[in-house]
Amino acid sequence: MAYDHPPAEYRDQFEALVDLINTLIPKWLEYIRSAIDEENVDCVVFGCSNTSKSFQKLMDLVSAMINGENPTIDQQGIDAMLET
DSSP states (O other), X not given: OGGGSSOHHHHHHHHHHHHHHHHHHHHHHHHHHHHHHTTOHHHHHHHHHXXXXXXXXXXXXXXXXXXXXXXXXXXXXXXXXXXX
């Protein structure tokens, strides 16, 4: 399997990013679920919009890592990307 062969520095960065995504998704969903339960339409719209944009940025980064377009990024780079 190709996954077993990249240098550890690339695989470690990839796994850290996937772990971050797996940590953020439940938090994002909880925020949206709370807004729905409170019938706060503005927070639902805001939460869905921001979650979608952030998730897409992270998935674009994962895709770039897989395809060798941008093989590494540190936590500071991820944080900066999510702030925009």
